[in-house]
Amino acid sequence: MSDIDNKLQSINIEDVMSEIRNDIKEKYSDSDLTTFDDVLGDSDFSFLSYAYSDISLQRSVEYVVSHREVQVNYPITGNPIKVFYKKLCRRLMAFYVNHLFAIQNDINYHMANSVFQLYGYKNKLNSKGDFLKRLESIEQENDYLKTRISELEAKLNK
């Protein structure tokens, strides 16, 4: 770190900061900004109102599908005493908790399946939309060709 300190001296950021601190005393009011902790957590789901994004949807679907199962026996870490204590608590509470885990996993499975099915349906609609667009353009082309044939036939009959 001594090298770093030496190089820092050549930029004198500490001197600049000291000047700034003096300036604050003389010219600027100290900050009375709301702190981040004062901001309430998200409770109105505003984060769900993002503009539609294919990538975002795909990522969320992948996440929901791959994380649908909540593991009861997740790895317990810590020192051996903590591990023993946590395992003991888990075993004692198993009769109550495991049942809830099973219900939650059942709900998660159906939620994930619903989301996945909707995602598949959306992709199907996309491809159907592409097909309809192509059909429309072929019909337009066909109409044009029909008109053109009629025009040429009329010219020929003259």
Next chain:
Amino acid sequence: MKVIQMIPTLALGDAVGNDTFALKKVLMDLGYETSIHTHVLDSRLPDSCCEIIIGNQMPEVDEDDVVIYHMSTESRLNFDLETMNCRKIMIYHNITPVEFMKDCSYTIQKHSIAGYAGLKNLVGKIDYCLADSEFNKQDLIKYGYTCPIDVRPILIPLDDYKKKPDSKTIKTYGSDGFTNILFVGRIAPNKKHEDIIAAFAYYNKNVNSKSRLILAGSNSGFENYDAKLKKYAETLGVMDNVIFTGHISFKEILAFYSIASVFLCMSEHEGFCVPLAEAMFFKVPIIAYDACAIPYTLDGSGALIDSKNPVEVALLIDRIVKDEELRNKIIEGQNRRLEDFQYEKVKELFAGYLKDFINKGKA
């Protein structure tokens, strides 16, 4: 003898993924038979770029082969790696500690807890470690690693940054006379975006109203934190001047760097912080909080500060924007530091360490 790389998830645009691809090229240049093996491949990458590991079916190796394992997260590889009968090198990119994730979902917290459990599990099972920074090296020592550990900066494909930036972004944000303050990095609590917003709010309201904060990075996995940040910016009355870009293309990232006046980083946990090197490349003066790997990555360049006082940070931004001499001095220092991250230099360093390990049986 072959040298293979293993990585839990190979993702596009991710610093660890970029490092893996860059190392593959280096290994090929050095004449080694090499390949990348992963459990999860980003769907945007071609299948041919790596081999997928199914379950615990590890790649076949001989005793004299070398596995380079990229450690940065929770993975079953942290446990399955020990079944491979060959020499093992671990490149440690660091894991974000759970303390930073206290308001996040259980799944996010589990990534961190299980990641560190994996790191502990590998103690004594790795022959040699390469750390992205001195900070990462100290982390390994703290967790009980006694094998030789060297420091090697992450390989950054700097030539990629010479590509043409997105002209639409430059036109939108770079031609209206606003001072653009930039931070690049995924929206995550360890990066302390709230401290950036607080400093910017003071700067915007009291110093320079023609200023804009650009927070470039995906919020994937941290949507609640992202929503809270937006609420915070609204509460401080600066939401109109704060741009949350979400996931953006590489060309857009290049554009944001090219129009930035200052790069502001208040992060409290980084294993290396590639965006600092990127800012150096684009000659954007850096203001960064002195924590984790940041002083090692800056190595005396940039403006390293030990205060998060929003007024002090705001006035430092102002000083750097207005004081050309100071700005040039900072950029000069950054240019010098950037030399250490040049591809050829890092490649040589890595090649030297690898050859040393292979030839002398570094263990």
